[in-house]
Amino acid sequence: xxxxxxxxxxxxxxxxxxxxxxxxxxxxxxxxxxxxxxxxxxxxxxxxxxxxxxxxxxxxxxxxxxxxxxxxxxxxxxxxxxxxxxxxxxxxxxxxxxxxxxxxxxxxxxxxxxxxx
Numbered sequence: 001x002x003x004x005x006x007x008x009x010x011x012x013x014x015x016x017x018x019x020x021x022x023x024x025x026x027x028x029x030x031x032x033x034x035x036x037x038x039x040x041x042x043x044x045x046x047x048x049x050x051x052x053x054x055x056x057x058x059x060x061x062x063x064x065x066x067x068x069x070x071x072x073x074x075x076x077x078x079x080x081x082x083x084x085x086x087x088x089x090x091x092x093x094x095x096x097x098x099x100x101x102x103x104x105x106x107x108x109x110x111x112x113x114x115x116x117x
Contacts, residue, residue, distance in 0.1 A: 003112060007059075010109040014056060014064070017102040021074065022046050024098055028091035045073055061113055068106050074099035 025045060029038040048070040055063040078096035081088050 003115070006112045007109065010105060010112055011056070011059060014067075014102065014105045014109060015053070017098060017105055018049050018053065018056075021095065021098045021102055022049065024091070024095050025074070028088065028095060031091065032088055041077070045077065059113075061110065064106050064109050064113075068103055071099050071103045071106070075103075 025042060029042060032038075049067075052063050052067055052070065056067065074095060078092045078099060081092035082096060085092070
Protein backbone atom coordinates (compact mmCIF):
# COMPACT_ATOMS: atom_id res chain seq x y z
CA UNK A 1 0.00 0.00 0.00
CA UNK A 2 1.38 3.40 -0.94
CA UNK A 3 1.92 6.14 1.59
CA UNK A 4 -0.79 8.29 -0.02
CA UNK A 5 -3.32 5.49 0.33
CA UNK A 6 -2.36 5.04 3.98
CA UNK A 7 -2.79 8.76 4.59
CA UNK A 8 -6.21 8.79 2.93
CA UNK A 9 -7.36 5.75 4.90
CA UNK A 10 -6.05 7.18 8.16
CA UNK A 11 -7.86 10.47 7.53
CA UNK A 12 -11.12 8.64 6.80
CA UNK A 13 -10.66 6.44 9.87
CA UNK A 14 -10.05 9.47 12.11
CA UNK A 15 -13.17 11.27 10.92
CA UNK A 16 -15.26 8.09 11.22
CA UNK A 17 -13.95 7.42 14.71
CA UNK A 18 -14.78 10.98 15.77
CA UNK A 19 -18.36 10.45 14.60
CA UNK A 20 -18.49 7.12 16.43
CA UNK A 21 -17.09 8.66 19.62
CA UNK A 22 -19.63 11.50 19.60
CA UNK A 23 -22.48 9.06 18.93
CA UNK A 24 -21.34 6.72 21.72
CA UNK A 25 -21.08 9.60 24.17
CA UNK A 26 -24.56 10.90 23.32
CA UNK A 27 -26.13 7.45 23.48
CA UNK A 28 -24.41 6.73 26.79
CA UNK A 29 -25.60 9.95 28.41
CA UNK A 30 -29.14 9.70 26.99
CA UNK A 31 -29.48 6.07 28.08
CA UNK A 32 -28.56 6.86 31.68
CA UNK A 33 -31.04 9.72 32.01
CA UNK A 34 -30.37 12.96 30.21
CA UNK A 35 -29.91 16.10 32.33
CA UNK A 36 -28.51 19.61 31.95
CA UNK A 37 -25.21 18.34 33.32
CA UNK A 38 -25.11 15.69 30.61
CA UNK A 39 -25.79 18.33 27.95
CA UNK A 40 -22.94 20.47 29.27
CA UNK A 41 -20.62 17.45 29.36
CA UNK A 42 -21.48 16.54 25.77
CA UNK A 43 -20.92 20.10 24.54
CA UNK A 44 -17.64 20.52 26.42
CA UNK A 45 -16.25 17.21 25.21
CA UNK A 46 -17.41 17.41 21.59
CA UNK A 47 -16.82 21.09 20.85
CA UNK A 48 -13.05 20.71 20.22
CA UNK A 49 -13.72 17.74 17.94
CA UNK A 50 -16.29 19.64 15.92
CA UNK A 51 -14.13 22.76 15.69
CA UNK A 52 -11.21 20.69 14.39
CA UNK A 53 -13.22 18.71 11.84
CA UNK A 54 -12.75 21.04 8.82
CA UNK A 55 -8.99 21.22 9.35
CA UNK A 56 -8.79 17.46 9.89
CA UNK A 57 -10.54 16.91 6.57
CA UNK A 58 -8.07 19.30 4.94
CA UNK A 59 -5.16 17.27 6.34
CA UNK A 60 -3.50 19.87 8.59
CA UNK A 61 -0.86 18.07 10.63
CA UNK A 62 -0.94 20.57 13.51
CA UNK A 63 -4.63 19.89 13.99
CA UNK A 64 -3.98 16.15 14.14
CA UNK A 65 -1.24 16.84 16.70
CA UNK A 66 -3.38 18.93 19.05
CA UNK A 67 -6.31 16.57 18.64
CA UNK A 68 -4.31 13.99 20.59
CA UNK A 69 -4.75 16.36 23.54
CA UNK A 70 -8.46 16.89 22.83
CA UNK A 71 -9.05 13.15 23.26
CA UNK A 72 -7.67 13.19 26.81
CA UNK A 73 -10.90 14.43 28.48
CA UNK A 74 -12.81 11.54 26.88
CA UNK A 75 -10.30 9.12 28.34
CA UNK A 76 -10.51 10.71 31.78
CA UNK A 77 -14.33 10.71 31.89
CA UNK A 78 -14.55 7.16 30.57
CA UNK A 79 -11.98 5.78 33.01
CA UNK A 80 -13.62 7.59 35.93
CA UNK A 81 -17.09 6.31 35.05
CA UNK A 82 -15.83 2.78 34.38
CA UNK A 83 -14.26 2.62 37.83
CA UNK A 84 -16.83 4.57 39.85
CA UNK A 85 -20.15 3.54 38.35
CA UNK A 86 -20.84 -0.16 37.74
CA UNK A 87 -24.18 0.69 36.10
CA UNK A 88 -22.50 2.59 33.27
CA UNK A 89 -19.39 0.44 32.98
CA UNK A 90 -20.29 -0.97 29.54
CA UNK A 91 -20.91 2.43 27.96
CA UNK A 92 -17.87 3.94 29.65
CA UNK A 93 -15.74 1.07 28.39
CA UNK A 94 -17.07 1.55 24.86
CA UNK A 95 -16.22 5.26 24.96
CA UNK A 96 -12.81 4.43 26.40
CA UNK A 97 -12.01 1.97 23.62
CA UNK A 98 -13.21 4.35 20.88
CA UNK A 99 -11.29 7.29 22.39
CA UNK A 100 -8.13 5.20 22.58
CA UNK A 101 -8.66 4.07 18.98
CA UNK A 102 -8.99 7.71 17.92
CA UNK A 103 -5.76 8.54 19.73
CA UNK A 104 -3.94 5.70 17.96
CA UNK A 105 -5.34 6.71 14.56
CA UNK A 106 -4.21 10.31 15.08
CA UNK A 107 -0.71 9.04 15.80
CA UNK A 108 -0.83 6.78 12.71
CA UNK A 109 -1.73 9.78 10.55
CA UNK A 110 1.05 11.87 12.07
CA UNK A 111 3.59 9.09 11.51
CA UNK A 112 2.45 8.56 7.91
CA UNK A 113 2.72 12.26 7.07
CA UNK A 114 6.00 12.82 8.90
CA UNK A 115 8.09 12.46 5.73
CA UNK A 116 6.04 15.10 3.91
CA UNK A 117 6.37 17.76 6.61
